[in-house]
Structure formats: C-alpha cells, structure tokens
Amino acid sequence: MTEPTAPPPVDDGTPLRARVVRADRGALVVVPDDDLGAAAHRADLPRDGLLPLPDGTRVPPTVGDVVQVDRTGAWHATALQPRRTAVVRDSAGRTSLEQAVAANVDVVLVVEHLDPEPDLGRVERLLTLAWRSGARPVVVLTKADLVPDPEGMAAEVARVAIGVDVHAVSVVDGTGLEAVCALLAPGVALVAVGPSGAGKSSLVNALAGREVMATHGLRSDGRGRHTTTHRQLVPLADGAVLVDTPGVRGVGLVAAPEALDTTFADVAALAARCRFSDCAHVSEPGCAVRAAVESGELAERRLASWRKLAREAAYAARRADARLAAEERARWKRVTKEYHQRVRGAGSPRP
Ligand SMILES: Nc1nc2c(ncn2[C@@H]2O[C@H](COP(=O)(O)OP(=O)(O)OP(=O)(O)O)[C@@H](O)[C@H]2O)c(=O)[nH]1
Ligand SMILES: [Mg+2]
Ligand SMILES: [Zn+2]
Structure with missing residues (x-):
C-alpha cells in the first residue's frame, strides 16, 4: 500500500470520523470516512490497544471499523462506532475468544x-x-x-x-x-x-x-x-x-447455530421433519435426514460436513459459556474483596 506519509489535512480541532484501513498492535492506519480514497494517515491507539464503544465496552479495533480520531498533536483514535456487521473468527488468543x-x-x-x-x-x-x-x-x-x-x-x-x-x-x-x-x-x-x-x-x-x-x-x-x-x-x-485478507488454513467458527442453519438450510429443513425433535440422525426411527441420505437426496458428505461444523459451533458455545462463568466469578471475587476492604476500613480507619 502507499505508506501513510501524506501530511495531515488542516486540523481545525474537531475530531475526524475515520475508517480503519489497517490495524496493527499499537496503531491504526485510517482514512476520512467521507473520502475513502484520500491519503491514509497513522493514528495511535491507547496503550492497551482497545477503544471504547458507546456503551463503554472496550474492544480491539479492526479493518473497516469507524473510529473517532483526535487530531490535536499526533493523531490518536479515541472511540469506536458500533459495528453494522462483523466477520468474526475463533481466536486462539488468551484475551478474547473471537477475532474480528x-x-x-x-x-x-x-x-x-x-x-x-x-x-x-x-x-x-x-x-x-x-x-x-x-x-x-x-x-x-x-x-x-x-x-x-x-x-x-x-x-x-x-x-x-x-x-x-x-x-x-x-x-x-x-x-x-x-x-x-x-x-x-x-x-x-x-x-x-x-x-x-x-x-x-x-x-x-x-x-x-x-x-x-x-x-x-x-x-x-x-x-x-x-x-x-x-x-x-x-x-x-x-x-x-x-x-x-491473508489466506487461512481453516478459520475456526464462533458459536453460530443460526448461521449454520442458514448455510445448511436443506439439512435443517429435513431435521425439522424427523419424528423426534432431539433426533441425532444416526439410527432413530422416522429420521428424515437419514432417509434423505439413503434416497440420494442429501449427500453423505454434506451431512458429515454439517455434523463437523455443528460440533465445532457447540464447542465454541461451551467455551464462551465457560469464559462468561469465569469472568463472573472473577467479578464476584473483586466485589467481595472490595466489600471486605470497605468493612475493615470502616472498623479501623487506616492512618
Ligand atoms: N490462471 C490463473 N491464475 C490466477 C488467477 N487468479 C490468481 N491466479 C494466480 O494464483 C496465484 C495466487 O494468487 P494470489 O492473488 O496471490 O492469491 P491470494 O488468495 O491473495 O493468496 P494469499 O495472499 O497467500 O492469501 C498467483 O500466482 C496468481 O497469479 C486466475 O484467474 N487465473
Ligand atoms: Mg493475497
Ligand atoms: Zn433425524
């Protein structure tokens, strides 16, 4: 790409609404959101690499994000607009389960x-x-x-x-x-x-x-x-x-049962006709999915592919639940610790 070396536009002190062209660890490359063909410019990120959404949650910005940029001095990104859509993949990272x-x-x-x-x-x-x-x-x-x-x-x-x-x-x-x-x-x-x-x-x-x-x-x-x-x-x-984007060997899915049902609308429609609502489509009587495979209407390969992705989505969902539970435990630990400190503090005021 053209390196972001162009001089900044005239700065009148108002924050710039900018689109993220590239997101690296410590800094973004951005262009004005109303002129996406304009020269790109570097905008620094806060030390933790996260930007606040309007509801206060802090997330790492990604390519395509709309950010607010303060142009007084060195440009730095200060806030993130809510995302209309987001392509997310499973992340191997320790700090989050999803990567946008x-x-x-x-x-x-x-x-x-x-x-x-x-x-x-x-x-x-x-x-x-x-x-x-x-x-x-x-x-x-x-x-x-x-x-x-x-x-x-x-x-x-x-x-x-x-x-x-x-x-x-x-x-x-x-x-x-x-x-x-x-x-x-x-x-x-x-x-x-x-x-x-x-x-x-x-x-x-x-x-x-x-x-x-x-x-x-x-x-x-x-x-x-x-x-x-x-x-x-x-x-x-x-x-x-x-x-x-760089090519990927296999992108991990995040939990997405609805997305799976859309991709495999044919399998989902068949499954809805199985006699048992919790049919596993293995050997249950009245299984419309197995019947479709036997009649050649549904390819065995497609059923196997659906199973594989469904298992993966279920695993991702369990992992997300486990993380939520861990976060909740950590929050309670913090809250009770603060409470005990306050109680202790009230009993015997620190010097
Ligand atoms: N014959 C032919 N070759 C193509 C076509 N499109 C791409 N290639 C070749 O395929 C190779 C890979 O193309 P890239 O565009 O670099 O592939 P990429 O998907 O960006 O790959 P990554 O950046 O590694 O993810 C190159 O040698 C291209 O010349 C095509 O339509 N026909
Ligand atoms: Mg490429
Ligand atoms: Zn079935």
Whole structure:
C-alpha cells in the first residue's frame, strides 16, 4: 500500500470520523470516512490497544471499523462506532475468544479456486462465517481459465451454497468479472476470504484496475507461504472498498447455530421433519435426514460436513459459556474483596 506519509489535512480541532484501513498492535492506519480514497494517515491507539464503544465496552479495533480520531498533536483514535456487521473468527488468543476480521462490510466474497478442485467443506465453513457476520455472502470461484468446464463446476458448488450467488471468474481472461463488478457501488464494502493462493489479491487488483496488492509471483499450487500477510482495506475505483485478507488454513467458527442453519438450510429443513425433535440422525426411527441420505437426496458428505461444523459451533458455545462463568466469578471475587476492604476500613480507619 502507499505508506501513510501524506501530511495531515488542516486540523481545525474537531475530531475526524475515520475508517480503519489497517490495524496493527499499537496503531491504526485510517482514512476520512467521507473520502475513502484520500491519503491514509497513522493514528495511535491507547496503550492497551482497545477503544471504547458507546456503551463503554472496550474492544480491539479492526479493518473497516469507524473510529473517532483526535487530531490535536499526533493523531490518536479515541472511540469506536458500533459495528453494522462483523466477520468474526475463533481466536486462539488468551484475551478474547473471537477475532474480528473485518467490520462494517456489506458483502463477504468467499473466494475458492477451481484449480485445484474446490473444497466444498471449506466453502460451507466460510459461508457459515459469512452468514454469521450479518453481511451477504457471494461465492467467487477463481482460475476459470484453467479448467474445461467452469460453469459446470460452479453449478456443483451452487448446490452447497443455498441462496448464494456463485460466479466463476478469471483474472487472466476476464471471465465473470462483470458479475463481481456489479456488486460494487459507492459506499459498499466487501471482504475477500479464502485459502492462500485462491487469488484474493489478484481479484482485488482486477477490481481496483491497478496493482494494489502483491500477489504470488509464480504459478501457485495453493500451498506454501502466504503472500498477503495483513488485512487491508483497498479503495476501488467506483467508490466501493474491499478488504483483502491473508489466506487461512481453516478459520475456526464462533458459536453460530443460526448461521449454520442458514448455510445448511436443506439439512435443517429435513431435521425439522424427523419424528423426534432431539433426533441425532444416526439410527432413530422416522429420521428424515437419514432417509434423505439413503434416497440420494442429501449427500453423505454434506451431512458429515454439517455434523463437523455443528460440533465445532457447540464447542465454541461451551467455551464462551465457560469464559462468561469465569469472568463472573472473577467479578464476584473483586466485589467481595472490595466489600471486605470497605468493612475493615470502616472498623479501623487506616492512618
Ligand atoms: N490462471 C490463473 N491464475 C490466477 C488467477 N487468479 C490468481 N491466479 C494466480 O494464483 C496465484 C495466487 O494468487 P494470489 O492473488 O496471490 O492469491 P491470494 O488468495 O491473495 O493468496 P494469499 O495472499 O497467500 O492469501 C498467483 O500466482 C496468481 O497469479 C486466475 O484467474 N487465473
Ligand atoms: Mg493475497
Ligand atoms: Zn433425524
């Protein structure tokens, strides 16, 4: 990206409403929210790296966030606007269970390659992540120029992407790009998620009409090093913005039963017809899910994928509950300690 070295605009002392282009540990890179194509500028963060929401909770800002920036002296971010949407993934971090990948996006581009063959389970996982965000998912299948029947493959993927548009594209011969361009409009924010080597940055460059992001130089086999190493918001020519993200091996899901039911609307509809409401779809009598697998209506693979993600979501929910309980215990410990200190203090006033 262009390094944020441009001089700050004239500072009249009023705070700036700014969009986060990039979020690092101690500082943000921001642009004015009313001019996303303007020169980027550095804005420092408080020492703990957190910013307050209007309700007082402090959270780490992420790319796409709208922040308030104080421009007296060195720019520093002071507050965070509530997020319209948030793409969140399971975090391995100690301080929080969720990591916000991108905020305030309207569209999540689930980017998957056609060559090597698309991984349907990964598409289902990323669609669940996308539905959970509140934004609209769109599947983009890249490298259409490398396969003989991209449309046929897109139709296969569309069968596991219920209610979602699926486009086969190529940045080499331009196939399908107009369908993705049709999503762009002034003020629209998108994020591209998908495995390393899928062609996210290549797509970003094609949509931007210039080389904004570095891409993998050699023919990639989809493995090996990640070319994009940090998330970044890129202004596109038509007033839209797109967040490019580093490829991830497997994004962990946060608890999201509704999102799962949306991704697997077919399985959920079948499960609603099982004789027992707590049917585990293994060997229960009157199981509509098993019956659909046996009749070939539902692919065994899809059922297995749903089970895997449902287990993961349930685990995440338990972990979130455990954390809440631990936080509650810690709060009570603090409260009672303070109480005892006050009582002691009242009995024998400290010198
Ligand atoms: N033939 C062909 N190659 C493509 C296409 N799109 C991307 N590639 C190639 O795929 C490789 C990976 O592309 P990138 O855009 O760097 O992939 P990425 O998803 O950004 O990868 P990470 O940044 O590691 O997550 C590069 O060698 C691109 O040239 C395409 O439409 N057709
Ligand atoms: Mg990239
Ligand atoms: Zn059942």
